[in-house]
Amino acid sequence: MIYNIFLTIFLQLISFVPIKNNFPEPKTHTPVIYAEAVKPSLDDNITVAYNNLHSNKFALPKLESFSEALKGYYLLKEKGLVKKEILTLIDFSLSSTIKRLWVINLGTGEILFHSLVAHGRNTGDEFASDFSNTAESFKSSLGFYSTGENYAGKHGMSLRLDGLEKGVNDNARARGVVMHAATYVSNSFIKNNQRLGRSLGCPAVPVTLSKAIISVIKDKSCFFIYHPSRVSKFGSKSAL
Numbered sequence: 001m002i003y004n005i006f007l008t009i010f011l012q013l014i015s016f017v018p019i020k021n022n023f024p025e026p027k028t029h030t031p032v033i034y035a036e037a038v039k040p041s042l043d044d045n046i047t048v049a050y051n052n053l054h055s056n057k058f059a060l061p062k063l064e065s066f067s068e069a070l071k072g073y074y075l076l077k078e079k080g081l082v083k084k085e086i087l088t089l090i091d092f093s094l095s096s097t098i099k100r101l102w103v104i105n106l107g108t109g110e111i112l113f114h115s116l117v118a119h120g121r122n123t124g125d126e127f128a129s130d131f132s133n134t135a136e137s138f139k140s141s142l143g144f145y146s147t148g149e150n151y152a153g154k155h156g157m158s159l160r161l162d163g164l165e166k167g168v169n170d171n172a173r174a175r176g177v178v179m180h181a182a183t184y185v186s187n188s189f190i191k192n193n194q195r196l197g198r199s200l201g202c203p204a205v206p207v208t209l210s211k212a213i214i215s216v217i218k219d220k221s222c223f224f225i226y227h228p229s230r231v232s233k234f235g236s237k238s239a240l
Helices: 002-014 042-051 063-078 187-193 207-217
Strands: 086-091 101-105 110-115 143-153 156-163 222-226
Touching (some): 063 143, 110 207, 143 207
Parallel strands (some): 086 222
8 A cells, every 4th residue: 555655656756857858959050151142243144145146147246346235225225215125236346348237136135137337438438437426527426326217318218316425426316317228338339449338427228228127226226336436425334
């Protein structure tokens, strides 16, 4: 009887003693960050865009001119000065005897046109080197434009251009600087004269391509004429 009482008391006592867990407590590990994620820079994004261009067997523009054009496009699109995802790039650092105009669909990366294009009579012979914003200078103007409306002119379907850089090309509409067709923009003219024909300051294009190009780029698309002699305020040295 006494044994049973002591056994009962003993069992009640041990029921209050916490049972020690023989398993080790899990350790808390602080994650080690070996490299933080780096947000791609604008230059990185432009390089990716350039590498993803679909050339359709056309030669690509130089990265330098494309980079400045795309930086300006981004800023102008943000400001609402251009509406379409179309970029026209003219590289006047290149010889007039080769194709130096590109029309690019920035939504798809597709190069739509690659063409010869003329510079102004007083801008240079084979190469463009002297530019102006002055009326009757017969020189080309560099920089960014917004394409305007098309109209029927003496050269057929033509396209008005609105210069967006004050003191550089903002007199374009008043000067009558437009895109139009010209018979002197052709391989046959180059063969006979060792250079392309020249305009009065307009970016003239071949007769066979003018209507198709104008139809695509008209009405508020980005139009950029590049030359390494100056950096556009919308280009690589601007505060984007």
